[in-house]
Amino acid sequence: MKASLAVLFALTLAPPLSIADEPQSKIVLSEDGKDFRLAGTETAFYVWGVNYDHDGDGKLIEDYWHDDWAMIEEDFSEIKSLGANVVRVHLQLPKFMKTASEPNEENLQKLADLVKLAEAEQLYLNLTGLGCYHKQDVPVWYDEMKEADRWQVQANFWKAVAKKCKDSPAVFCYDLMNEPVLGGGTNADQWLVGEPLGGKYFVQRITTDAAGRDNKEIAAAWVKTLTDAIREVDPQTLITVGVIPWAHVWPNAKPLFYSEEVSGPLDFASVHFYPERDGVEKAIVALKVYDIGKPLVIEEFFPLKCSLEEAEQFLAKARPITDGVTSFYWGTTQEEYTEAGTMQGAISAKWLERFRQGAPEASK
Template sequence: MPWGFNYDHDRDGRLIEDYWHEEWETVREDFAEMQALGANVVRVHLQLGRFMETPERPNARNLARLADLLALAEETGLRLDLTGLGCYHKADVPAWYDPLPEADRWAVQGRFWSAVAETCAQSPAVFCYDLMNEPLVAGAPREDWLGGGFAGKHFVQFLTLDPNGRSRGEIAREWIRAMTAAIREHDADTPITVGLIAHPPQNPGAFSGITPEIAVAELDYVCVHLYPETGKPDEALAMLAGFDRGKPVVIEETFPLKCSPEELETFLDRSAERADGWIGFYWGATPEELAERDDLGAALTAAWLDLFRQGPPPRPE
């Protein structure tokens, strides 16, 4: 049962690929700290531009460093949720990538996953491959592959710029199958999933275009991203229920972003009826280090980590 952290950036907002060559000891220290806090899974976000030098050629240096990360995870007893195809920093998106037509872009994405899976297939440290963070299927033509930014990063991207007569579900299924096939060339067993935005409770696939039915049919388990809001715990639980369709459901992102730590604790306890795992956030600072800072963000993060140290919520009998 995953109980862990998104290790999506450090305390300075840098992605792991920004420092894992020059500051490997920082990565080692952070993994030891996450393990000490009680984590068993770490979600790592990999940008496409750091792993594909050209549309055809993977980046051997970063694949080698990924192999080092696998060894570190094995050493610390942690499992990796490898989330790929990120375009979080626009500056890191290759100039050749966005002009590609859809079919060529998907082909590059498949080569990314083939290279990653070939590197990872023999490691027991891989918990899953998450095909993309919060993909969206456009229902009408658009011009930009990326969604809006948040805190200087673009966490959301689109699978197509033009549906061209296809339904959103048809596009989603075709893309998931193409990425899955690329991984299965090298790794037949590791679970595959997609990190989905859980919204809204009355139609949980309406925003992304990837419905619970598609997720259950095409993926090994379902991941949803849930940030409960103050005074609206039932709404968040209804979102979770919308994705509980017969396969395990992991809350792959959660944090007291829109509620208090106490409200989040209540939500986690109540979610245990349906959730099969929870993954929060760790940004390279321990609760003790955060206690030395005098700002609201540090206090909120420290409260979250104190909650995390209590362990996962008890599962109902």
């Protein structure tokens, strides 16, 4: 049974696509806007990627890319060997903005170096921005800002990043923010939400004061502010925003950022899924809520709460309505996980092997 699941897992992914010996092409939307294509062709592109969100010690990329660039080069080579074609990198706003209006040119140059590395490895980058994952790094001047000023800083961030990256075919997309939410909840006056996970705040509010507006009005204004800033300097790179799929939490929930009123400037939908044990069908039902006629990417996926077999079942069932999957790579190889001899290491090693087996031919 396990062997047949692995075969099914591999067969239900993207059709073969051979790009290894050709110049890297920009990824664009198909003419009908429903799928990804290599620019200037009708060749389909299926995202098979990893989140490269921190290293094995929990450090963020800006914490080590000045002093340990060789490790990043090694990690990108290992990611390529896994059969991945997209690397999702999480950029921290405090590392890219010295002041409200002055970008950090030193880190922008390292980002340019990262783009060149992706080009060399024939990998694509999902640049996820505005991170404030390490609360201690968030400057007081930014944390104390009101909504309008904060959004302007965020627009300045994206304009600086897009200006630096716009000419590279290796930049697949700009993800406006990881898991934005609106106001309300506990400590509603705080921009960072909930308790940290592994010392990191992955969820962030875009407002702390609705001021009489409904959620769709706020979300639409925020998306337009940031996409307008990007489009001033980069008219072509795809834009998305990675969201918590609330329909997976509450079955009757409707999309906010991917509602008709909000999603206009976004080129494709990105959702984060961690199916629960015995919950594959529930997750698929929730996933279909975000199938809105645009490409749909599962931007975060890992068998965190389910078995490896259930993870394969979910991806096989998701394949007909999705245009990509992005798992995780934390700088530890399959062999290193195995040598560690721990239960968690064994699970991670098995998942990396299955991830490698399922990769589209184009990425190998």
